Amino acid sequence: MASRISREKKRGPWVRYLMLLALLLIPSFLLSASSSNNFFKKAERYTVRVYSSTIVALEGAERGSSEGSGFVVHIDRREGVAYVATNKHVIDEGISSIQVSFKDGERFPATPIYIDPVYDFGMIKFELNESGVPANAVSAELGRSRTVEVGHPVGTFGNPMSLEYCATEGIISSVTNSPWGYDGAFLQTDAAINPGNSGGPLISLRNGKVIGINTAVSDESEGIGWSLAVDQLKPVIEQVIAGELPYAGRMGWLGVNLEEINLDRAREDFGAQYGFNHPRKALLVIDVFPKTPAARSGLQPGDVIYLINWMMPQDYADYLAMMRDVAGQNCEMLLYRLGQEIELEVEVEDRGELxxxxxxxxxxxxxxxxxxxxxxxxxxxxxxxxxxxxxxxxxxxxxxxxxxxxxxxxxxxxxxxxxxxxxxxxxxxxxxxxxxxxxxxxxxxxxxxxxxxxxxxxxxxxxxxxxxxxx
Missing domain, CATH: 2.30.42.10 (PDZ domain)
Structure with missing residues (x-):
C-alpha cells in the first residue's frame, strides 16, 4: 500500500502539469473557433450569390444560366449603390443579365461595370433601394495578400454546387504556384473550392480580412485550389469605384514566359553562373515566342530582368502592373546576360488589341x-x-x-x-x-x-x- 501511494505522489506533479496545460490550450482552441465563426457571420453580410443568364438575341429565348459568388467591396449610401468584386468568368462570356442575392434574400438586378483585360476579375454594382438588400449589409475589409505565408489559416465562403452560403477552412499551401492559363499572383489553398465558389472571398482567419478571390480548382486532384491575390486588385477596385477606367483599359504584352527568381536563387545560382550579384528579386526569361515584341527586341531565354523603366519587379504581379502603364509604348529594360549588364528597348504591344x-x-x-x-x-x-x-x-x-x-x-x-x-x-x-x-x-x-x-x-x-x- 505504501509503495502504491508513493508512486501516486510521484505522478502527482506530472498530472497537475498536464491538467494546467490542458486548461491553457482549451481556451485558445475555443477562442480560435469563436473567431472563425464571427468572421463567417460577417461574411454573410457582404457575400452575394451571382446569377448570370444569356439570351438568344434573334429569338429572345433564354439559353441557360449559371451561378457564382461575389462580395461587396464598397457601399456608397449617398449615391445609393454598392460595388461587388467577382471573377470575370462569372459575369462575362456573353452574359445578358445578372441578378444577385444576399443570404435568405430575394434576387435583384445588378449591372456589370468592369471586366479586366488580364486578370480573371470583374465588378458589378446594384442599387441599395432594391427590396432584397438587407439593411445590415457591409463592405468586406481587404487585407494584405503579399504578407501571407504558407500555413496561414484561411476560409472560403460562397455558394458551391448551388448550395447557399457554405464555409470551408484550410491553410495557404503555396504563395508561388498558379493555375495553368491564368495571369496574376495567386494564393494556393487546400480549403475546398467548388463550382459556385468562383468570385467569393478567401478570408484570413487571423483577422477576418479578405485576401483573395476564389478562382480555380484542380480537376485532377483534391485539396488544390487557387484564389486571385487581392493586393494586385486594390488599385483597380479603387479606380472603378472612382469612376475611372483602370490603366485606360489597356494592357501591355511582350510575348515571353517569365519565372520569378527569389533572393537566394538570384545570389547563389545566378551569382555563380552569370555573375549576377544584384541584391533584389528579379525575373528569369524562360521562353521568347516568335514574332513578338520580345523577340524583335532581342530578349533571349536565360536573360534576367531586374529593371523595367527603372522600376524593380519583385514578382510576376509587379511585372503585370508595370505592363499596364506601357501598352503601345516603348519601355526600357536592364538585364543580366551571362554576367553582362545589357540595356534593351522594347516596343510593347497593346494586349487588348490582340x-x-x-x-x-x-x-x-x-x-x-x-x-x-x-x-x-x-x-x-x-x-x-x-x-x-x-x-x-x-x-x-x-x-x-x-x-x-x-x-x-x-x-x-x-x-x-x-x-x-x-x-x-x-x-x-x-x-x-x-x-x-x-x-x-x-x-x-x-x-x-x-x-x-x-x-x-x-x-x-x-x-x-x-x-x-x-x-
Missing part, C-alpha cells in the same frame, strides 16, 4: 478564335490552328452531350462534321446551316491532353449566332 473581336454562340457553347497571345504561348509549339470553347452553359445541349470548355488546353476544336476548322469563319460556315436535331460531330481536345469525338444535337433556341465582342 484579344478576339467576335465569337459564335452555338448549342450552349461560346466559341472563340485563339488570340495571338495564346497562340504564341501554347498552340504555336504544335503548329496548330483552331478555335476553342471558352464556355459551356449549365443545362445546355452541349453540356448534356458531354462538351467541355478548357481554354486554352482542353477545349480546342480542329474538325467539325469532317471539315477542318482553323478559324472562326470556318466554324461559322460549318454550323450556320445545321438544322435543330441534326447531329454535329466535333473533334475536340488538345495536343497534349488527347482528342475525342463528340456528337451534339441542339434545340432551336440554341441556334448559331455570331456576335462582335466589345472590349
Amino acid at each position: 484579344r478576339p473581336k467576335e465569337y459564335v454562340a452555338f448549342a450552349g457553347m461560346t466559341i472563340q478564335p485563339t488570340s495571338p497571345t495564346v497562340y504564341e504561348s501554347y498552340y504555336s509549339m504544335f503548329s496548330l490552328e483552331c478555335v476553342f470553347i471558352s464556355d459551356v452553359l449549365e443545362g445546355s445541349s452541349a453540356e448534356a452531350w458531354g462538351m467541355y470548355s478548357g481554354y486554352p488546353i482542353r477545349g480546342a476544336i480542329v474538325n467539325l462534321n469532317y471539315h477542318q476548322i482553323k478559324s472562326l469563319d470556318d466554324f461559322w460556315n460549318a454550323v450556320k446551316d445545321v438544322a435543330p436535331g441534326q447531329p454535329v460531330e466535333f473533334f475536340v481536345g488538345s495536343p497534349d491532353n488527347g482528342w475525342i469525338i463528340k456528337v451534339v444535337y441542339y434545340y432551336p433556341s440554341e441556334a448559331p449566332l455570331r456576335e462582335r465582342v466589345e472590349h
Whole structure:
C-alpha cells in the first residue's frame, strides 16, 4: 500500500502539469473557433450569390444560366449603390443579365461595370433601394495578400454546387504556384473550392480580412485550389469605384514566359553562373515566342530582368502592373546576360488589341478564335490552328452531350462534321446551316491532353449566332 501511494505522489506533479496545460490550450482552441465563426457571420453580410443568364438575341429565348459568388467591396449610401468584386468568368462570356442575392434574400438586378483585360476579375454594382438588400449589409475589409505565408489559416465562403452560403477552412499551401492559363499572383489553398465558389472571398482567419478571390480548382486532384491575390486588385477596385477606367483599359504584352527568381536563387545560382550579384528579386526569361515584341527586341531565354523603366519587379504581379502603364509604348529594360549588364528597348504591344473581336454562340457553347497571345504561348509549339470553347452553359445541349470548355488546353476544336476548322469563319460556315436535331460531330481536345469525338444535337433556341465582342 505504501509503495502504491508513493508512486501516486510521484505522478502527482506530472498530472497537475498536464491538467494546467490542458486548461491553457482549451481556451485558445475555443477562442480560435469563436473567431472563425464571427468572421463567417460577417461574411454573410457582404457575400452575394451571382446569377448570370444569356439570351438568344434573334429569338429572345433564354439559353441557360449559371451561378457564382461575389462580395461587396464598397457601399456608397449617398449615391445609393454598392460595388461587388467577382471573377470575370462569372459575369462575362456573353452574359445578358445578372441578378444577385444576399443570404435568405430575394434576387435583384445588378449591372456589370468592369471586366479586366488580364486578370480573371470583374465588378458589378446594384442599387441599395432594391427590396432584397438587407439593411445590415457591409463592405468586406481587404487585407494584405503579399504578407501571407504558407500555413496561414484561411476560409472560403460562397455558394458551391448551388448550395447557399457554405464555409470551408484550410491553410495557404503555396504563395508561388498558379493555375495553368491564368495571369496574376495567386494564393494556393487546400480549403475546398467548388463550382459556385468562383468570385467569393478567401478570408484570413487571423483577422477576418479578405485576401483573395476564389478562382480555380484542380480537376485532377483534391485539396488544390487557387484564389486571385487581392493586393494586385486594390488599385483597380479603387479606380472603378472612382469612376475611372483602370490603366485606360489597356494592357501591355511582350510575348515571353517569365519565372520569378527569389533572393537566394538570384545570389547563389545566378551569382555563380552569370555573375549576377544584384541584391533584389528579379525575373528569369524562360521562353521568347516568335514574332513578338520580345523577340524583335532581342530578349533571349536565360536573360534576367531586374529593371523595367527603372522600376524593380519583385514578382510576376509587379511585372503585370508595370505592363499596364506601357501598352503601345516603348519601355526600357536592364538585364543580366551571362554576367553582362545589357540595356534593351522594347516596343510593347497593346494586349487588348490582340484579344478576339467576335465569337459564335452555338448549342450552349461560346466559341472563340485563339488570340495571338495564346497562340504564341501554347498552340504555336504544335503548329496548330483552331478555335476553342471558352464556355459551356449549365443545362445546355452541349453540356448534356458531354462538351467541355478548357481554354486554352482542353477545349480546342480542329474538325467539325469532317471539315477542318482553323478559324472562326470556318466554324461559322460549318454550323450556320445545321438544322435543330441534326447531329454535329466535333473533334475536340488538345495536343497534349488527347482528342475525342463528340456528337451534339441542339434545340432551336440554341441556334448559331455570331456576335462582335466589345472590349
